[in-house]
Amino acid sequence: MKTVIIEDEKAAVRNLSSLLNEVKPDAEIAAILDSIGSTIEWFGSHPMPDLIFMDIHLADGSAFEIFNHVSITCPIIFTTAYDEYALRAFKVNSIDYLLKPIGKEDIERALAKLGNLQHTAAPDSQPRHNPHQEEELLQLFHSLKKQENYKTHFLIPMKGDKLLPVSVDMILLFYIKDCQVKAVLTDGTEYNFTQTLDELTDCLNPHLFFRANRQYLVSREAIKDIDLWFNSRLSINVRYSGIKEKILVSKARVAEFKEWFSKKQ
Numbered sequence: 001m002k003t004v005i006i007e008d009e010k011a012a013v014r015n016l017s018s019l020l021n022e023v024k025p026d027a028e029i030a031a032i033l034d035s036i037g038s039t040i041e042w043f044g045s046h047p048m049p050d051l052i053f054m055d056i057h058l059a060d061g062s063a064f065e066i067f068n069h070v071s072i073t074c075p076i077i078f079t080t081a082y083d084e085y086a087l088r089a090f091k092v093n094s095i096d097y098l099l100k101p102i103g104k105e106d107i108e109r110a111l112a113k114l115g116n117l118q119h120t121a122a123p124d125s126q127p128r129h130n131p132h133q134e135e136e137l138l139q140l141f142h143s144l145k146k147q148e149n150y151k152t153h154f155l156i157p158m159k160g161d162k163l164l165p166v167s168v169d170m171i172l173l174f175y176i177k178d179c180q181v182k183a184v185l186t187d188g189t190e191y192n193f194t195q196t197l198d199e200l201t202d203c204l205n206p207h208l209f210f211r212a213n214r215q216y217l218v219s220r221e222a223i224k225d226i227d228l229w230f231n232s233r234l235s236i237n238v239r240y241s242g243i244k245e246k247i248l249v250s251k252a253r254v255a256e257f258k259e260w261f262s263k264k265q
Contacts (some may be wrong), residue, residue, distance in 0.1 A: 001027045002049040008034040019107045035060045043070045056080040077110045150205040156191045165259045172222035176215045216247045
């Protein structure tokens with residue numbers, strides 16, 4: 001199987017080449033192209049490969065520009081750090097859409113899809129995604145669109161008709177005190193919030209904040225250490241001296257908390 005890698009990051013090329021060699025040793029990398037221009041030029045003088053791995057943001061622009069100059073008929077696996085192109089991707093022979101960082105299992109799964117498509121396709125036809133794959137990509141797209149809408153900044157009302165801009169990475173935690181939601185910043189200052197803790201939980205990226213219980217929504221940076229507590233619960237100690245009480249994670253959510261804390265951001 002002849003493959004072409006279209007990617008402008010050298011580290012990503014090394015990673016992808018290594019994974020491809022590990023997963024499918026008989027795959028031949030016919031070319032590594034790092035720009036729109038070099039890709040158009042290469043396809044003008046070489047036969048179509050069996051498969052293309054394509055990043056979307058290249059040094060000289062969007063890789064979708066390539067399709068305005070080259071008729072690519074082979075399957076494409078997009079490998080990108082950007083998530084907003086899923087719908088557009090499967091309109092140009094895409095069989096999968098992998099978000100960086102890419103691992104071995106991602107490549108195995110994508111090549112398995114390719115194998116299934118080749119097995120079911122007619123001998124003289126190019127593999128195409130089936131409705132199930134299209135549904136998978138649609139689900140991915142809607143999930144990623146939701147991520148794009150997560151809050152990244154807040155404007156906090158201040159005395160004197162002023163608003164204080166605060167980014168979410170400046171916030172250690174949110175908690176309820178005397179029926180009022182408060183935010184604690186990394187410098188130890190506290191501010192009142194008008195949103196409820198439920199509303200904040202919905203609008204913040206769950207990779208960044210964890211709802212420990214009804215009273216606390218904490219970031220990783222807020223966590224100083226963790227005690228094993230009674231009845232298989234966890235007690236979170238935070239990097240803020242203003243909170244004296246224990247922040248308990250119930251037994252039912254301990255596994256979820258551990259997975260969240262160790263997950264890549």
